[in-house]
Each structure stands twice: as structure tokens, then as C-alpha cells.
Amino acid sequence: MQQPSLGSNPATNSQTAGNVPELVIILIILLLLATAVALITQRLRIPYVTGLVLAGLPITEILSRQIGLDPSLVLNLFLPILIFEAAINTDISRLRSTFKPIALLAGPGSIFSSAIIAVLVKFGLGLPWVPAFLIGVILANTDTVSMIAVFKEIRVPSRLSTIVEGETLFNDAAALVLFNLVLVVYATGSLTVFEGVKELLVVALGGAIVGGILGYLSLPIFVRLNDPLSSLLLTVALALGTFQIGQFLGVSGAVAVVITGLIFGNLGLAHSSSASDRITLLSFWEYAGFGVNTFIFLLIGIEINPATLWNVLPSILLVILAYQLGRILSVYPLLAGLRWFDRAIPLRWQHVLFLGNIKGSLSMALALSIPLTMPGRDTIIALVFGAVLFSLVGQGLSLPWLVKRLQISKVSEVMQETGQLQIQLIASKAAQDELDSLLRSGVLPKAVYEELWASYQARIAQSEKVLRDLYNRHRAGQLEGDRKGLDAIRRRLLLAEKGAVSDALRKRIVPEDLVQPYIKELDEKLLTLEDD
Missing domain, CATH: 1.20.5 (Single alpha-helices involved in coiled-coils or other helix-helix interfaces)
Incomplete structure (x- = not known):
């Protein structure tokens, strides 16, 4: 029996080694381009991700043949990183308080919007039902990165921000589940309503169970790791591994990563022994998410060929109209009925939720993942790419303007002062907790501890006094509207x-x-x- 030998194909190894310097040069070019985009977008006050896409368009012909938006890379590496980073920064108590509107938009809203888009595309362009539903599912998805990036630059009410973050977080998972369900229909030729609902429940609930088990199993390991670098390795393995295990078991890997991230972020980080360790871990994931976003949106711009899109422009305009109409008919009616069983969503917020229906990397990755055997695959990809380009540029640039125009981000002087005082209180009490930890561990002499603790206590007393005065004025009716x-x-x-x-x-x-x-x-x- 012939034994395999290491390096048995010198030609292949030599070719791979020869490509490495070229890839490094391309990486350097992309990093420098991203740096230039960051400077320009800060100066022009436009969303960073929109600037990345626009910067990638002119260099399509130069780099598109050497690099590309690999759907397998996006779905198996980039997507778990983005979902996990968003999930660990999501407060479950805030999510629970806005669960009903999130569930409406990410569940029935996503399905309803997909159906509306599919019907309009089917009869408007004459496509078969399966390709029409694929376009519907792909374009009913709201991009997590684009929306959160805009809200980081513009202050909005925390309830609105939570609804948007929660919807986009679960919307990614819903899009993947529905996309795979449509592919099942394509492969088998038929699927009854009962079988479809059963498949959705099994995949979604199975993913939630897998994510819950892995999330809770990671907690005792994380608590025993005193090294922040080892904790980083654990979280990376957890994010990527959870997705792969979910896919291997035939359930939704995206749902599994969402649940794992929520458990780890709300239960695991709270038991971290050191504040610096928590900061290190969160900073790493913030940088990982930022880096992945940078490359994804640059690659989106590079992948899109404006000349190709120009040839099918009328069809793209119809698709854009279809997904906008699907969003209108899923946002306004559903949220209008919300007032019967939860706090109503203001109409101004609904306008933001409509225009914030921005498409991004997942939509393009799903389009590229369509089987090669499907008739009209190239047409579907061109239509999706055109819609994504319009969404990122048109809606990405107009959303900050709309938020300012609706005066959603307007903050009174009293609220500004209250927020600053709350920050001082939170920071000072956290510092006192850290001092207590240092004293117990023997690192800090008691005399130094008492001096530092007293200085923080003075800041706390002053902040509490001002906050109490504001509260008393409010009770006396002097701060109406604040x-x-x-x-x-x-x-x-x-x-x-x-x-x-x-x-x-x-x-x-x-x-x-x-x-x-x-x-x-x-x-x-x-x-x-x-x-x-």
C-alpha cells in the first residue's frame, strides 16, 4: 500500500507559495484603501460601509479576477464572527423588553416581505417560482452591519436601537433558514405547508437548543481561564465551532451562534474576574467585527460590475421597487397592530425601520450560493447585486439624513447632563469594585485602597446629589418634557x-x-x- 508523503506535489506547493506575495500585496492595497476611506467618510460624514462599497467599484476590473467574495468564506467565517460580536454586545434584558416588535419583524414580517417580493418578481419579470422566492428571501434580509454602523454615528432612542439590532440579528438567521428551505423545494420538487412549517421549527428550534447547550457548556471553562488571551481563543472557537456544529447536525448554525453569543455575553462576561479581561475580550471582538466588515464591503464593491448591472437596469429597478413595497407592507401594518398587546411604535420610528431596510454581505453571499444548475442563476445574481448596490449607496446615505430630519436623535440639555452623571456613577462604582478585588487579592495596601476608594466616593456623592436635585425638580413639575x-x-x-x-x-x-x-x-x- 502506497503511503502518502508530505510535499508529494512540488508543482502545487510552488504555485501556492508563488501566490502568497501577490495576496499579501493585495491585502496591503486593501488596508490602505480602507484607511483612506475612513478618513474621507469622517470628513464627509457619510457611513463608512457605503464609502467602502463606492471605493471598491472603480477597481473592479483590476482586482476582481484575483480576489472575489467567496460565499463559503462569508457564510462559514465572516458571518459567525459578525453574529457573535453583535450577540455578546446585546443586553438580554433590553432584548426581552422589545421582544414582541422584534419577533413580529424578524418572523412574520420577514416571511410576508419575502412572499410579496417573490410575487412581484414572478409576474413582473416572468421568472419561475423558485428563483422568484430565492430573490424574495435574499432581499427580505436586513444587513446587520450597515444598520448598527449608522446608529453608532447617530444617537437614537435605546428602544429603537434595540429593535433594529434585534431584528437584524435574528433576521440573518431567518434568511438562512428560509433560503435553505427554498433550496429543499428546488431539490425535491415539492413541499407541503405542513412539511415546510415542520422544517422551519426543527431547524430554528434545533439551532436554539444547540446554541444554548454550547453556550452554557462554555461558561465553566471561561470562568476557570484566568488568562485573557486563552479566553479569546475560547470565544473564537465557540463562535466558529457553534456554527459548524449546527450545520453538521442539520439545524440553523446562525440561530445557534445568536443564542450562544447572548448566553456568553450576558452570563459569561459578568463572571469575569477582572474588568481589564472583559475590556480585552470585547475590544478584540470589536476589532474582529470591524476588520471583517471592512473586507466584506470592499469586496462587495470590487465584486459588483457596473457595466453588467447597466444592461439589466430596468429589471433591477423593478426588484428595488418590489423589496421596498415588501418592507412597507410588512412594517407599517404589523407595527400598527402592535398597540393591542405592547407599547406602540411611533410613526417616525417606523419610517426609520422602513428606510433602514439596507442590504449587504449576506444577501450577496446567498446569491452566490445558489446552485450552478439552477436556470437563470446569473440573472438572479445580477438583480441581487444591483439591489444591494442601490441599498448601500442610496439608503445608506439617506438614512442618517432621515434620522436627523425626523429629530429622533434630539436630546435636551437635562437629558445630556443626566447621561453624563450616570456615566460618572457607573464608572466610579466599577472602579470601587475593582479596588475591592485588588485589596482582597493582596495587590493593594489598605492605606492606598482607602485613599483611592474615598476619592471615588466623593465623585459618587457629588453625582448622586446633582441627580437627586434633578429628580426633585422633575417631581415638582419644573422639567416638563424631560x-x-x-x-x-x-x-x-x-x-x-x-x-x-x-x-x-x-x-x-x-x-x-x-x-x-x-x-x-x-x-x-x-x-x-x-x-x-
């Missing part, structure tokens, strides 16, 4: 009460007939608070 800062605190407290009582009910500590009226009273109080 309730939002205090209402945000009240909401956190009421949600904490609701969570504690619900936990007590699950553990059978208190009777249900007493709990339900109390929870109803808490819900009524929550509905009276202004949106933060």
Missing part, C-alpha cells in the same frame, strides 16, 4: 421586578393567582412610560 432619562431607569426597575416575580412563580414560591394581577399592574405601568 422625563425620558428617569423613565428609562423606572423601566429597568419595573422589568427587574417582573423578572423576579416570574422566576418566583416558576419555582412555585408564590401562588399564580396573586402573581398575575401584580404582573398586569407592572405592564400597565410600563405602558405609561415614555420611550427611551
